[in-house]
Amino acid sequence: MRKRWTPALAVALPVVLAACGGSAPPGATGSDEGGGTGDTIVIGSLHPLSGAAAADGQQMDNGAQLAVDAINEAGGIESLGGAQLELASADTQGAPEVGQSEAQRLIQEGAVALVGTYQSAVSQNVAATAERNQVPFVIDVSSADEILQQGYTYTFRLQPSAEVLGQRGAEYLAQVSEAAGAPAQTVAVLHEQGPFGTAITESFRAQAEQLGMTVGEVITYDAANVSDFTTQITTVQESGADVLMVAGYYRDGVLVANAVQTVGPELDAVYGVANGAFDTPQFPGEVGAAGEGVFDANYRLDITNPETQELAELYEQTHGDQMRTAAVLSHEAVRVVADALERAGDTDPAALRDAIAETQLESLMAQSGPIAFTETGENENATPILMQVLDGNVRQVYPEEYAETPPVYPAPPGL
Structure with a gap:
């Protein structure tokens, strides 16, 4: 044993x-x-x-x-x-x-x-x-x-991996929006410019386009030095996108949420993929109403x-x-x-x-089996799930087997 x-x-x-x-x-x-x-x-x-x-x-x-x-x-x-x-x-x-x-x-x-x-x-x-x-x-x-x-x-x-996170993120967006009768059509992307944000975006874009969505405006930023996203969110507003996908870290995620609230673009969803802020327990308390309804497709503790x-x-x-x-x-x-x-x-x-x-170790994460590694070193059972801020709390909403509550979609900023 x-x-x-x-x-x-x-x-x-x-x-x-x-x-x-x-x-x-x-x-x-x-x-x-x-x-x-x-x-x-x-x-x-x-x-x-x-x-x-x-x-x-x-x-x-x-x-x-x-x-x-x-x-x-x-x-x-x-x-x-x-x-x-x-x-x-x-x-x-x-x-x-x-x-x-x-x-x-x-x-x-x-x-x-x-x-x-x-x-x-x-x-x-x-x-x-x-x-x-x-x-x-x-x-x-x-x-x-x-x-x-x-x-x-x-x-x-x-x-x-970024490939899995991006692909599943696009799939979950398509499935949730279609089930709600408001399929996502045009997605703007805002991502940190390093290997992480770039890899997530490339994977998300490929899968989203395969699923019939259009990935339009793609905006990059330096996570270490950015201090305000008003200009970037204004560009998103002018692009006519119905979804904003965001891949970044905690500090910049908070800044994005606040800028969305300030600018007020007409979006069906602010949708994180591997976002370092949107699914943390601290995020809803820090941004208040600006975080309500925000999604994140990411790894998650069980x-x-x-x-x-x-x-x-x-x-x-x-x-x-x-x-x-x-x-x-x-x-x-x-x-x-x-x-x-x-x-x-x-x-x-x-x-x-x-x-x-040769690891086979039960995990404290929400994933589809024990921690076990492929020949290339990937955890073969690592599973991203979709979360959403609802009533000031981060909830697991999709897929159904991990859901605490159903997703709310469309989820315009601040609901």
């Missing part, structure tokens, strides 16, 4: 290991001072802890730390004598070159695996570094398809799972904030590494990589 670590199972266990002196496994630290202490296995956590995406990055690092705490409290890695985990956190600043140098530093300092990084451009560099050093890298959040199109064997991704609910409650008790789905994925990434360490019984990077490749 595979070991599953969750807050419910994290019980404090005294762990006293034999002194290991110089016999610690690769990637582990140990000491024989004071009669013997347990080995420590280091996992590197790379996220934007400063800069425009710091709120998400801090949440994700917190989620990873909660997983480490739960595993250690439950006895550590049993197959390695109860070895304890240590999370080594690094700030990527949202910059690819910083992420790369920090990844290299963590590896040199003994990290047996890396998790991260939120921004696709950063994850591209970290994946290259992990591959060069042959150290496993588990991507929690970063959707760009090209990351896993390099033939890498040490990189794995938990969230759905709110029907009691263990996910317990994790979210623990997060709020510990950090005084509601847990975002991205933080759950970081928590999952650490669990994947720990599960692989347990099964491998070894911290050797090659053995750990092989164990990760």
Whole structure:
């Protein structure tokens, strides 16, 4: 039976290991001072802890730390004598070159695996570094398809790829709008200009056009520096589009919602695809009426799972904030590494990589099966679902098997 670590199972266990002196496994630290202490296995956590995406990055690092705490409290890695985990956190600043140098530093300092990084451009560099050093890298959040199109064997991704997110996003829009008797016809797109937003848009556009929709105005922006979207939303208004698709991060998502409310374009829907704001619990409270009716097709924590609910409650008790789905994925990434360490019984990077490749781990996410990776490193059961802000709360609305309530469509801004 595979070991599953969750807050419910994290019980404090005294762990006293034999002194290991110089016999610690690769990637582990140990000491024989004071009669013997347990080995420590280091996992590197790379996220934007400063800069425009710091709120998400801090949440994700917190989620990873909660997983480490739960595993250690439950006895550590049993197959390695109860070895304890240590999370080594690094700030990527949202910059690819910083992420790369920090990844290299963590590896040199003994990290047996890396998790991260939120921004696709950063994850591209970290994946290259992990591959060069042959150290496993588990991507929690970063959707760009090209990351896993390099033939890498040490990189794995938990969230759905950009291709899957874009395709499903277009399909859900077509299905929901047609069922409501108001099929989406012309879609304007507003996306951040990096690999993430570009990949989502390309996938969405191809599928939308195949389904008979016209993708008209496409507007890009720099997520790190944008401060207002009034001009862009005015362009959308003048385009005559009936739907605005938005792919971006949290801060810019809030700015978009506020600009839509200010400009007041006639739209049947503001429709996020992998949007970093529209499905977070903080979004409705921050933007108020400007968020009402907004959709997002994205990965999602499984709110029907009691263990996910317990994790979210623990997060709020510990950090005084509601847990975002991205933080759950970081928590999952650490669990994947720990599960692989347990099964491998070894911290050797090659053995750990092989164990990760054979993962079959129940997920705290809403997805169509356990965490399991394809030969290219994709989580084959990762499933985007459609959410909508209704009565000030983010609700799962489609497909039906995941829906808490039916979708409302058309959903003009602010309803």
